[in-house]
Each structure stands twice: as structure tokens, then as C-alpha cells.
Amino acid sequence: MKQKRPYNLAYIFPNLLTSASIFSGVFSIINATQGDFVKAAWLIFLALVFDGLDGRVARLTNSCSKFGVEFDSLADIVSFGVAPAMLLYLFVGHAYGRFGVVVSALFVIFGAIRLARFNVMSATSEPSVFIGVPIPTAAVFVSLLVLLFDKYQEINSGVFLLLASVAVALLMVSNIRYPSFKKLDMDKKHIRRFFIAVTAAFLLIFIYPIEAIALLFTLYILYGPIRALYNLQKKTH
Numbered sequence: 001m002k003q004k005r006p007y008n009l010a011y012i013f014p015n016l017l018t019s020a021s022i023f024s025g026v027f028s029i030i031n032a033t034q035g036d037f038v039k040a041a042w043l044i045f046l047a048l049v050f051d052g053l054d055g056r057v058a059r060l061t062n063s064c065s066k067f068g069v070e071f072d073s074l075a076d077i078v079s080f081g082v083a084p085a086m087l088l089y090l091f092v093g094h095a096y097g098r099f100g101v102v103v104s105a106l107f108v109i110f111g112a113i114r115l116a117r118f119n120v121m122s123a124t125s126e127p128s129v130f131i132g133v134p135i136p137t138a139a140v141f142v143s144l145l146v147l148l149f150d151k152y153q154e155i156n157s158g159v160f161l162l163l164a165s166v167a168v169a170l171l172m173v174s175n176i177r178y179p180s181f182k183k184l185d186m187d188k189k190h191i192r193r194f195f196i197a198v199t200a201a202f203l204l205i206f207i208y209p210i211e212a213i214a215l216l217f218t219l220y221i222l223y224g225p226i227r228a229l230y231n232l233q234k235k236t237h
Contacts, residue, residue: 013061014068017054018075021047025079032087037150040087041143047079048136073115080139081111088165091146092158103162107142107169111135114172130178133171133221137178141168141221144214151210168221176224 028043054072058064085104093100114135121131142165149157204212 011065011068014054014058015071017050017057018068018071021050021054021079022075024050025075025083028079028083029086032083032090035090037087037091037146040083041146041150044079044083044087044139044143047083048140051076051079051136069119073119076115076135077108077112080135081108081115084139084142087146088142088161091150092161095158096162100162103165103169107138107165110169110173111138117173128180130180132174132176133168133178133224135172137217137220138168138172141214141217144210144217147210148214171221171224174224176228178220178224 024043024047028040028047031037031043032040051072054068058068085107088107089100089104093104096103114132117131118134142161145157145161145164149155149161201212201216
């Protein structure tokens with residue numbers, strides 16, 4: 001009689017982190033419905049932290065599994081699709097009628113397409129790049145814009161925030177390449193510059209946390225189209 005192999009408890013830890021990401025997303029939706037947009041936005045940022053940890057813990061403990069991959073994708077559609085879409089709609093979208101509904105729905109739909117494409121292409125894609133903006137990045141970008149415009153309420157932000165959300169949703173399903181930072185192979189001469197840049201970024205975040213983080217995410221999102229246009233220009237000359 002064949003003996004059952006004992007279940008490795010290490011598989012539980014990454015899935016617990018994925019569950020924490022879902023909980024953060026759901027709690028964000030609840031806070032958004034209660035009008036606490038600042039807390040809802042930071043909870044999406046917290047979900048990003050859990051999402052980043054689950055894969056790393058799985059690799060460190062050698063507990064990667066097909067179940068974990070699928071569970072992570074389902075978690076992402078809640079935490080980085082539905083949660084930011086609800087935040088967006090309740091913060092400004094409701095004031096623009098059907099247009100606000102369409103923008104919020106578009107973010108979720110394109111986010112789901114981005115996740116489905118990633119799952120299908122993950123076996124053949126380069127580990128050093130993402131094809132299209134990752135959905136967690138897009139979600140946190142929207143959340144940071146909400147935090148910015150909540151802080152500077154004198155700025156009329158509605159149309160800009162909705163258009164920015166449409167733009168980042170389109171970038172999710174684009175073929176534009178973005179660095180994944182999963183593998184950083186740098187020469188010794190570049191390590192010092194990288195250290196200085198990271199130190200400066202942390203100091204800036206310490207002084208202006210919302211503004212600095214929003215700037216970093218904006219630069220990352222703009223990097224893809226700018227690089228694509230530069231490469232296209234090089235080919236035409």
C-alpha cells in the first residue's frame with residue numbers, strides 16, 4: 001500500500017501572506033465605502049507588501065506550487081483590481097455618472113486580462129522584464145493619486161484622476177516592457193551610484209512620503225512609454 005507523503009508546512013506560509021493581501025484589499029473596500037479614503041489607499045499599499053513577500057517566501061522555503069500561483073492571481077484581482085476600482089469610484093468616479101462607472105470597470109477588466117496574460121506567458125517570458133505595467137503597480141499608482149489629491153483638496157482632481165486611471169489601465173494590457181527588478185546584475189562601478197540613488201530616495205520619502213512615493217511610481221510608469229518611443233525613433237533613423 002502506497003504511503004501518503006507528509007504535507008510540507010512550509011507551503012502554508014506563502015499562502016498565509018497571500019490571504020493577508022486579500023484581507024488588506026477587502027478591508028480597503030470596506031474603508032472606502034465608509035469614506036475613509038486615506039486608510040483605504042494605504043491598505044492597498046499594504047497589500048502590495050504582502051504580495052511581494054509571498055513569492056519570495058515561497059522561493060526561499062522551496063514551496064512554490066501551481067496552487068500558490070493561481071491563488072496569488074485571484075488575490076491580485078481583489079486587492080489590485082476591485083479595491084482600487086472601488087476607491088477610485090467612491091473618491092471621484094461617482095460624480096461623473098456612467099463615465100466614472102466605465103473607468104472603474106475598465107480598470108478591473110484590463111487588470112484581469114493582464115493577470116491572465118501573465119499566467120499564460122510566465123513560462124516563456126523573460127524574468128527581468130514585465131510585458132505591460134504589473135497590476136499591483138497600477139493599483140498603488142491610483143491609490144497614491146487618491147492620497148495626493150486628498151491632501152491637496154484645493155486642486156480639482158476628478159477628470160485628471162480618471163484619465164490617469166484609464167491610461168495606466170491601457171498600459172497594463174500593452175506590449176510595453178518594464179523592468180521587473182527580480183534580478184539586478186550590476187557592475188561594481190554601478191553599485192555606488194545605485195546605493196546613492198536609493199539613499200536619496202529614502203531620504204526624500206522620509207521628508208515627503210506621499211509625494212516622493214507617487215513620484216517614484218510615476219517615473220516607473222512613464223519609463224515604459226518613453227523607452228518604447230526612444231527605441232522606435234532609433235529604428236526609424
